[in-house]
Amino acid sequence: MQASWRTASREKLITELERQERENEQLRRERDRYRQERDRLRKKIDRLEDELDDARRALHRQAAPFSRGTPRRRPRRPGRKPGATYGRKAHRRIPPQVDERHAAPLPSRCADCGGPLKTIRHATQYQEDLPDVRPVVRAFDIAIGHCIDCGRRVQGRHALQTSDAIGAAAAQLGPAAVTLAVVLNKQLGLPLGKIATLFRERFGLTITPGGLVYAIRRAARRAEPTYEALRETIRGSPVVTPDETGWKVNARLQWLWAYATPDTTLYAIQPGRGFDEAASVLGSDFAGVLVRDGWAPYRRFDQAIHQTCLAHLLRRCRTLMRDHRERRFAPRVQRILQHALRVRDGYHQGRVSAHGVAIARGHLQNQLNALIDRPGSAGVARRFAAHLAIEFPAVFTFLLEPDAIDATNWRAEQALRPAVVTRKVCGGNRSERGAQTHAVLASVLRTIQQRQLDTGDVLSKLLHSPAPITALAPPRTQ
Numbered sequence: 001m002q003a004s005w006r007t008a009s010r011e012k013l014i015t016e017l018e019r020q021e022r023e024n025e026q027l028r029r030e031r032d033r034y035r036q037e038r039d040r041l042r043k044k045i046d047r048l049e050d051e052l053d054d055a056r057r058a059l060h061r062q063a064a065p066f067s068r069g070t071p072r073r074r075p076r077r078p079g080r081k082p083g084a085t086y087g088r089k090a091h092r093r094i095p096p097q098v099d100e101r102h103a104a105p106l107p108s109r110c111a112d113c114g115g116p117l118k119t120i121r122h123a124t125q126y127q128e129d130l131p132d133v134r135p136v137v138r139a140f141d142i143a144i145g146h147c148i149d150c151g152r153r154v155q156g157r158h159a160l161q162t163s164d165a166i167g168a169a170a171a172q173l174g175p176a177a178v179t180l181a182v183v184l185n186k187q188l189g190l191p192l193g194k195i196a197t198l199f200r201e202r203f204g205l206t207i208t209p210g211g212l213v214y215a216i217r218r219a220a221r222r223a224e225p226t227y228e229a230l231r232e233t234i235r236g237s238p239v240v241t242p243d244e245t246g247w248k249v250n251a252r253l254q255w256l257w258a259y260a261t262p263d264t265t266l267y268a269i270q271p272g273r274g275f276d277e278a279a280s281v282l283g284s285d286f287a288g289v290l291v292r293d294g295w296a297p298y299r300r301f302d303q304a305i306h307q308t309c310l311a312h313l314l315r316r317c318r319t320l321m322r323d324h325r326e327r328r329f330a331p332r333v334q335r336i337l338q339h340a341l342r343v344r345d346g347y348h349q350g351r352v353s354a355h356g357v358a359i360a361r362g363h364l365q366n367q368l369n370a371l372i373d374r375p376g377s378a379g380v381a382r383r384f385a386a387h388l389a390i391e392f393p394a395v396f397t398f399l400l401e402p403d404a405i406d407a408t409n410w411r412a413e414q415a416l417r418p419a420v421v422t423r424k425v426c427g428g429n430r431s432e433r434g435a436q437t438h439a440v441l442a443s444v445l446r447t448i449q450q451r452q453l454d455t456g457d458v459l460s461k462l463l464h465s466p467a468p469i470t471a472l473a474p475p476r477t478q
Contacts, residue, residue, distance in 0.1 A: 189422035243412030248428030260411035306394035
């Protein structure tokens with residue numbers, strides 16, 4: 001009896017020991033898994049801390065704002081690579097007009113042996129150079145009188161004058177000099193001090209940076225009616241791409257907005273980046289197509305047709321896959337969006353018909369809708385799915401009219417690039433008047449470039465006019 005009891009106790013003890021061993025093994029596996037996760041998170045924290053330090057240091061490295069960090073040990077050779085994908089080889093074209101022709105005869109004797117030389121053939125080389133530019137000083141003998149009947153003062157004006165000022169303001173910059181200063185400062189981002197140096201050393205034209213400020217401000221006042229006309233053009237455009245970036249005015253943060261179409265761009269520097277600021281340009285009842293990023297205030301244009309930027313969504317997919325190791329939801333969203341872009345490209349290349357685009361759009365909507373309902377358990381994937389659910393009506397709008405609607409907000413992004421460069425150089429504007437001057441002139445210059453007009457002709461027309469005029473007519477086709 002006692003032996004059987006001992007046997008049963010021993011078997012029970014063995015069973016208990018085996019169970020505890022299994023539990024210990026399971027705990028060891030969980031411990032190893034937690035250690036691996038701990039090590040992964042430590043590496044991620046270290047990487048993020050390094051990136052944060054690099055970003056903080058980059059704020060103070062204004063001398064090299066576009067530095068890519070440590071150079072590679074074996075960098076690839078710059079330029080296009082030889083082979084079938086090189087493309088057409090280009091060279092500088094022959095000038096259509098020759099202003100000077102000079103002969104380059106053979107020397108009298110060979111430089112090596114001293115023997116006589118014989119001409120075999122002639123070749124032509126072309127050289128395009130800049131002329132020596134000197135200021136043209138114009139003096140206007142202005143007749144001043146008064147009306148015999150009413151006694152009102154009357155002053156004559158020549159067609160080349162840009163102002164009626166006399167006395168202390170009698171010496172002024174001409175329209176060509178003002179146009180060059182505006183382009184260098186507002187389009188190319190050159191500081192006023194360097195422009196004054198260029199004028200003095202290259203052109204022999206002496207002017208102070210303060211004098212340039214007044215000249216550029218005068219050009220902006222003349223361009224105000226044109227700026228308002230551009231605002232109306234943007235407001236009436238069927239498709240508009242807006243975006244915004246930070247901008248300092250008097251050392252305070254404001255926002256530079258860009259509203260772009262294929263032939264018109266309008267900049268506006270405003271204190272905020274909300275719906276009210278956007279509506280001040282577009283109008284709260286804007287009913288065209290709005291190609292924009294996922295910034296929430298844009299969705300408040302409830303009468304507009306929306307297209308969200310697919311580049312931003314694809315970038316978010318790559319971030320989830322790279323930083324969060326999300327391998328279920330984000331790759332599938334990426335494949336759907338890339339498929340939509342391939343459908344658009346196929347339509348532009350003539351491989352997909354309009355009917356095929358419509359069918360593909362329906363299939364893509366169904367696939368994305370089904371995927372949004374099953375994002376998985378990861379928090380980052382659920383947040384991305386919630387964002388896609390909000391943006392869902394605006395994801396595939398570009399497939400309705402692939403020729404007219406862009407899939408991304410690249411137009412506004414490119415319109416902001418010159419402003420970003422200028423911000424890196426000067427930091428913004430010192431006053432509200434300077435901000436308005438920058439917005440007006442930058443809008444006019446960008447639109448002139450889009451419409452392939454001559455900047456000198458447009459600004460000279462504005463400066464020569466006795467009364468404010470609109471120098472840029474609305475485009476014929478939107």
